Amino acid sequence: MSDKNHTTKLQFFNRLFYSLFIVFTVFMLLYNILAHGSGSVYGGESLDYSDLWSYESGSIVDFDNLKSDEHFEIRRRTNGEIINTKDLCFYSKNIFFTVYLNDEVIYDFHPQPPKLFGKAYGIFPHAITIPVMSRDGTLYIDIDNIYPEKPGYIKNISLDNGNRFIISELQNSAFEFILCLIGFVFGFILMIIGLIGRHFGEKRFEIISMSTFAMVSSLWVVSETSMLSVLSGTPIAVHFADYIALDLIPLPGLLFVISSTGTRKKWPIILCNITTFSVIIYSMISTYTGRADYHQLLWLTHINLSIIAALIIGIIIVSLVKKRLTKRLTIVLLTAIILSLITGIIDIIRYTVYVPGYASFSYFKLSVFIFISLTGIYEFISISEMSRRGQYAEIMEELAFRDGLTGLLNRLGFNNALDKASRGRHTYTFIMLDMNYLKKVNDELGHTTGDTYIKTIAELIKGSFVNNESCFRIGGDEFFVLADYGMSDPKFKQCMDLLRARIDNFNKENNYSIPLSIAYGATEFEPKRDSVESKIRHADERMYKMKAKMKAKRV
Structure with missing residues (x-):
């Protein structure tokens, strides 16, 4: 157990190291390319x-x-x-x-x-x-x-x-612009992963809330850059998007914390929705009527941010006390959220005290990208571990439903397939197959050769039924084929003729003292009319009749 824990921790730190390395490398590349550009091609000097x-x-x-x-x-x-x-x-x-x-x-x-x-x-x-x-x-x-x-x-x-x-101004904002673009694409990819996961029953709601936070935050930051305003030529529309995005940022942030901590109480989400949309609706009405616009009502947004920040801190403290957080998530949340709260408070104070100086740099913007990076890395590691567990589960399922000797589906797979067929809507064909002379092969040639015969029969059956039929080994020398078509379908005769021909060719090529031989019985199954058990007995009876005829022919 200790070796397994050591391996898991090693895998975690390897993923963490590579993720941080990639984020840091991308950040430094962007910074060096964009923040240290060669300048404009236009000559002259500024006066x-x-x-x-x-x-x-x-x-x-x-x-x-x-x-x-x-x-x-x-x-x-x-x-x-x-x-x-x-x-x-x-x-x-x-x-x-x-x-x-x-x-x-x-x-x-x-x-x-x-x-x-x-x-x-x-x-x-x-x-x-x-x-x-x-x-x-x-x-x-x-x-x-x-x-x-x-x-x-x-x-x-x-x-x-x-x-x-203008080019100089675009260059100055290019770093933030591209960083926002990366953040938005990253959030969009996470959103797709989260939605696909929900479709397959994987309830990782924090992935969806994290992706929403990344996209809304990127929209907020990019609307603060002059690049979007200059390129669009509509600075007021861009600034409108800026205010709305800033109002919406707390919602996915709170949802991420609630999902990650496993908090089941709904009142924080209800309160956050009420306060957030109240601020947005009131701001819109006030702006439209000309009483006050978003810029003048920014203090309401700051109050709402403070309320939701207090909620987030409270949820984290309660989760820590109740030990609902893993060590990894605790480190990520405390580092990212506390950093965001501190820088947010600093920026609010700077904005309130000295507006012109505020425009030069925003610490909160930087902390947002740190938050996205840290939580993104956490989700990446979680998704990779989820994928690893999924692969392990697939392997275990494969082992549970496959016959170890032949690779065909086993009795458990046979039962599941019959259960699905019983709920079907079209005609099926049940084909029961039994290998002849197995006891004689085991007695005279040994059990190893007997296993070789069994594997050979399995390969020939699988190679003959090539129309998506399901092939099973349900006993020592017993096999079964489930075909999703009736016996009148040409595919049935083609497959049976191919199986007989392959067995004949095998016997001619190998010339064993005991030939490879099978007996089979087939019957049609109508789900709405027939019983599975009775039709299996019917196929089994036909197989034994054929076996008796083959024995009488030899005598």
Whole structure:
């Protein structure tokens, strides 16, 4: 037993090591390829253009603290020689605006999405082409704060090649984007495995909940990247998906913990559904009516996340006390979930205290992928062990239903096959076969030769019935064939003729002192009309009649 436990532990650590190695290798490859790209092919340099901007009143603009007025304007004198070869590039958040050169509109950013999507679009890059100037002029940016009580911002305003600026932004978000794509595909594959497992009776609900968590989390993280917003050209729609995904993340997370710990109480799931969908429905109604949108109601999402996080911690503590968790699952859950909770709290504090700095990096996003990786590895190991147990069960079933000497189905397989046939709807043929001279072979040539005769008969029977018939060895020298067609079917005569011909050829080729010989009896079986036992007796009687005729012929 100790050797078996040692082997199991060794297999577990081998799978764990290889899984972690693969995850780490993929992560590092992506990071080195995407995070350290060779840069853009577009030449030139970026020029900081954040100074000398002023309000209408003449006061200098501090881009770290823009006005919170509902509407205002900022302006700057431009140098035609410098600006003619550049584009005006910057990031914006929570503002709509129009850019003018002198009195001409050169760029307008006032999206018109459906009311349900709200107004927030996250952080979005802009590359504004400036018309060729023959002399100096004035740039105006006419700004509308989306949320007057909370100012938006413009960041990293510069003169740059617009293509290079956008490509650089796409490169910066490519790592997260591809990581999300991998996470989503990984979740989709797990979902397929879980659904297939349920179809075959394997109730691994944590696989389905884990796969859902991976897909929803990937959707949330990818909608936070600028790549999806830039490529789709609909930043507000992408941000709407971002808010909905963030609201939904707790549900599969809680379901995973409940499934993994074997918790049978339904009230945590009911409570989670009520709070989550209440937040989503209320946010949608408020956004549609214009009272407040998702961005302003994000505090509700944070409260919901905190409630469900408390539930998850409580379920884990109860499961630990009641010893319902395996050691492996305990390590995975405590590591992944505690890490997610800590980083989530840190990000909520950072978002609340200092919004602009929050945009640079999110610890919670990283912890989400760590959570997916750890639980994914756990599920991979569980699935591989489940597969190994399944293979072992198949081997044991094969041994239970197969005759060790001939490889044909044995008496247990024979009984199961007859039970299925009795519930069938079409005509079957029962063929009882009995080997002649076995006792004589054993007495004169030995039992080893007798076994050779038995194996040969089995091979000839199996090689003659090639239309998906089931072949059985039901006794020492007794065999049985179950065919799913009637005796009037041409296949019956063809198979019997083939069996006789193969036996004749074998005897001619080997010229044994005692020839290979069989007697058989066949009868049709109608499930709705006949009794299995009576039809087997009928086939057996016909076989013995043939055996008696063969004996009389020899005499």
